[in-house]
Amino acid sequence: GAKAGGRGGWKLFHPEMDAELQARRALEADLRGALARSEFELMYQPLVDAGHGATTGFEALLRWHRPGRGMVPPGEFIPLAEETGLIRQIGAWVLERSCADAAGWASSIKVAVNLSPVQFQGGTLVGAVRHALAASGLPASRLELEVTESMLLQDTEATLGTLHQLRALGVGISMDDFGTGYSSLSYLQRFPFTKIKIDRSFISGLAQERSSLEIVRAVVSIGRALRMTILAEGVETEEQLRLLRSEGCDEVQGFLLGRPARNTQLLKAACASGSAHSFSMAAVPARV
Ligand code: C2E
Numbered sequence: 305g306a307k308a309g310g311r312g313g314w315k316l317f318h319p320e321m322d323a324e325l326q327a328r329r330a331l332e333a334d335l336r337g338a339l340a341r342s343e344f345e346l347m348y349q350p351l352v353d354a355g356h357g358a359t360t361g362f363e364a365l366l367r368w369h370r371p372g373r374g375m376v377p378p379g380e381f382i383p384l385a386e387e388t389g390l391i392r393q394i395g396a397w398v399l400e401r402s403c404a405d406a407a408g409w410a411s412s413i414k415v416a417v418n419l420s421p422v423q424f425q426g427g428t429l430v431g432a433v434r435h436a437l438a439a440s441g442l443p444a445s446r447l448e449l450e451v452t453e454s455m456l457l458q459d460t461e462a463t464l465g466t467l468h469q470l471r472a473l474g475v476g477i478s479m480d481d482f483g484t485g486y487s488s489l490s491y492l493q494r495f496p497f498t499k500i501k502i503d504r505s506f507i508s509g510l511a512q513e514r515s516s517l518e519i520v521r522a523v524v525s526i527g528r529a530l531r532m533t534i535l536a537e538g539v540e541t542e543e544q545l546r547l548l549r550s551e552g553c554d555e556v557q558g559f560l561l562g563r564p565a566r567n568t569q570l571l572k573a574a575c576a577s578g579s580a581h582s583f584s585m586a587a588v589p590a591r592v
Pocket residue numbers: 349364365366377378379382395398418419420450480481504537538539540557558559560564
């Protein structure tokens with residue numbers, strides 16, 4: 305082992321760095337073949353109307369079954385997929401798979417798909433979305449694309465153009481994790497969002513902290529004025545749900561309302577409930 309932190313910020317070779325680098329290379333090598341080996345899966349978490357408790361849609365959440373390692377959550381491989389550019393192909397697969405799954409649901413149920421900022425580069429996103437809609441037959445109005453504030457820091461003129469093209473197709477655009485990034489209220493004005501998803505960091509302390517409640521109240525008020533739907537993420541308790549309803553939040557999402565589930569589970573639950581329009585799954589009782 306050699307010493308670290310030499311002049312000029314150079315770090316000399318460390319055995320533990322070698323191990324880290326090797327683990328990363330192995331992850332990258334596995335990730336490269338994951339799509340071809342069908343190791344990805346989408347789980348769906350319900351988005352619920354805060355008023356009457358009906359499921360209005362499901363958010364697609366990506367999972368990777370890495371051989372010998374079990375299920376890897378997105379936080380552990382999406383950053384690498386973004387760095388390597390693999391996210392473009394993975395993202396296209398997510399769009400196709402989620403639209404195809406949603407086409408088999410009741411016609412009132414939407415699907416929400418997360419987009420990486422990297423998918424906005426290279427000019428292929430609008431085509432990928434059109435393709436996923438055309439291949440599945442899903443009406444554009446049943447697709448919502450979720451973007452985070454980090455996307456807005458990129459080339460904003462190009463991003464704005466892409467978002468307008470997507471809106472023109474008829475898909476919804478949600479601002480995900482609102483309040484955690486470089487939130488600027490001017491983004492809400494400039495970009496054609498149809499929904500604001502308040503980050504769960506503001507929901508977790510809702511019942512304890514006055515400040516969280518005030519922030520939620522302010523976001524609901526801004527969203528209402530701008531005619532956007534307001535959804536609260538990470539709702540875990542009845543008390544949070546009660547407060548969000550009284551603040552006038554439109555939709556809620558979180559473990560209280562339902563955990564991410566497989567498409568086959570959703571379809572079984574919809575059949576069991578006897579109505580193609582009721583997606584209040586047995587595992588996801590209507591709590592509102
Ligand atoms: P997100 O879009 O904000 O998704 C919500 C995350 O919060 C999910 O984590 C979900 O399982 C988790 N969650 C939902 N309800 C609760 C709750 O009540 N309590 C707590 N503690 N957590 C809750 P997940 O599935 O690990 O996804 C993490 C992030 O990875 C997502 O955050 C999203 O940014 C990203 N992601 C997931 N799927 C995709 C994808 O297909 N493409 C891209 N680009 N990113 C994805």
